[in-house]
Amino acid sequence: MKLLDSWYAVALASALKPEHPLAVQLHGERFAVWRDSSGAAAAVLDRCPHKGASLSVGRVQDGLLTCGYHGWCFGADGHCASIPAQHTGEPMPHRAHTRCVPCREAYGFLWLWWARDPEAPVASPEVLPPVPAVGPIPEAGDGGWRNLEGQVEWQANWLRVLEAFMDLTHAPFVHSGTFGASAPDQLMPEEQWVKDDSLYERVLAPRDRHYRADQGRGLRGLFNTDDKAVAESSDGGVQHIQLWLANVSLVRVVFGDFRISLCTAHVPLDDGRTLNLWRHFRSFLRTPLADANARGRVDRFMAEDQRMVETLTPRLPDLDGRGDLLLVSDAMTLCLRSLLREKRSAGLLV
Numbered sequence: 277m278k279l280l281d282s283w284y285a286v287a288l289a290s291a292l293k294p295e296h297p298l299a300v301q302l303h304g305e306r307f308a309v310w311r312d313s314s315g316a317a318a319a320v321l322d323r324c325p326h327k328g329a330s331l332s333v334g335r336v337q338d339g340l341l342t343c344g345y346h347g348w349c350f351g352a353d354g355h356c357a358s359i360p361a362q363h364t365g366e367p368m369p370h371r372a373h374t375r376c377v378p379c380r381e382a383y384g385f386l387w388l389w390w391a392r393d394p395e396a397p398v399a400s401p402e403v404l405p406p407v408p409a410v411g412p413i414p415e416a417g418d419g420g421w422r423n424l425e426g427q428v429e430w431q432a433n434w435l436r437v438l439e440a441f442m443d444l445t446h447a448p449f450v451h452s453g454t455f456g457a458s459a460p461d462q463l464m465p466e467e468q469w470v471k472d473d474s475l476y477e478r479v480l481a482p483r484d485r486h487y488r489a490d491q492g493r494g495l496r497g498l499f500n501t502d503d504k505a506v507a508e509s510s511d512g513g514v515q516h517i518q519l520w521l522a523n524v525s526l527v528r529v530v531f532g533d534f535r536i537s538l539c540t541a542h543v544p545l546d547d548g549r550t551l552n553l554w555r556h557f558r559s560f561l562r563t564p565l566a567d568a569n570a571r572g573r574v575d576r577f578m579a580e581d582q583r584m585v586e587t588l589t590p591r592l593p594d595l596d597g598r599g600d601l602l603l604v605s606d607a608m609t610l611c612l613r614s615l616l617r618e619k620r621s622a623g624l625l626v
């Protein structure tokens with residue numbers, strides 16, 4: 277299933293280096309992304325119109341995407357700007373272009389626009405809606421936070437994955453080895469809403485026994501002497517979960533000033549594979565020495581979800597509700613499916 281006329285976060289912005297194009301995949305289609313001469317991210321289909329080489333294995337020269345095979349150069353509009361083997365003065369062949377796709381950089385991700393009609397002329401930037409307003413997440417360079425990034429591919433449909441990130445009641449079971457150990461079985465939201473292609477819920481978060489005040493005291497004493505927040509963390513806190521269509525979720529756990537955020541792009545590589553690109557922020561233990569532990573925790577609970585989500589059948593969620601038995605406690609899954617049914621009725625989900 278594909279959501280049309282929608283922005284998808286498809287890569288970590290940090291993965292895009294100035295000299296090298298980046299290969300990304302969305303709904304089975306490959307794209308080459310690079311930085312043009314203005315530094316803006318640009319994207320085209322990852323196929324050279326000359327003999328079909330992958331443009332993403334070429335290089336970037338003077339802001340142009342240069343095919344590694346015979347050196348044809350492409351601008352951000354997809355048109356070929358030069359063919360080295362041709363004599364100068366010969367006209368550029370009409371078909372010497374590849375399809376460009378609107379591309380943005382925001383919230384630490386690169387985004388591609390998936391149009392309802394991919395063959396239609398590319399909409400001008402003013403006509404397209406803005407990238408969804410994901411947040412709050414810390415700005416780059418905000419010294420109050422430490423940021424980590426990573427990725428993991430799951431053999432599961434992307435909508436099943438989105439649902440998993442809005443699903444509260446799995447925590448005490450799937451995550452019994454990590455943060456779900458102290459979660460109550462009946463984790464009822466304090467607030468829920470759906471607005472502008474975004475779903476939100478807020479729950480009281482149980483105390484995480486791994487983040488008790490006695491953990492990492494030595495490191496905090498050495499590096500974060502201003503961080504008193506953990507001492508206040510023993511009374512539980514608030515968890516905010518939000519999803520923005522097409523494919524970004526944000527989980528924020530707040531225990532006073534002791535905060536963790538996980539912003540994840542769930543990239544539909546195709547109908548059976550989802551690439552989770554995550555950005556993790558913590559407001560405590562900000563020393564790099566604590567990175568390995570924090571990364572290990574994210575990897576562990578992602579693996580806990582993966583193990584379960586990859587078993588779900590049918591592989592694609594049945595939006596009409598005949599496949600699963602959803603109850604009031606699955607409110608956010610129901611809300612997401614209802615939103616997706618609206619999209620389907622409007623011809624925007626195929």
Ligand code: FES
Nearest residue numbers: 324326327343346
């Ligand atoms: S295949 Fe790209 S330049 Fe020949």
Ligand SMILES: [Fe+2]
Nearest residue numbers: 440446450581
């Ligand atoms: Fe989970």
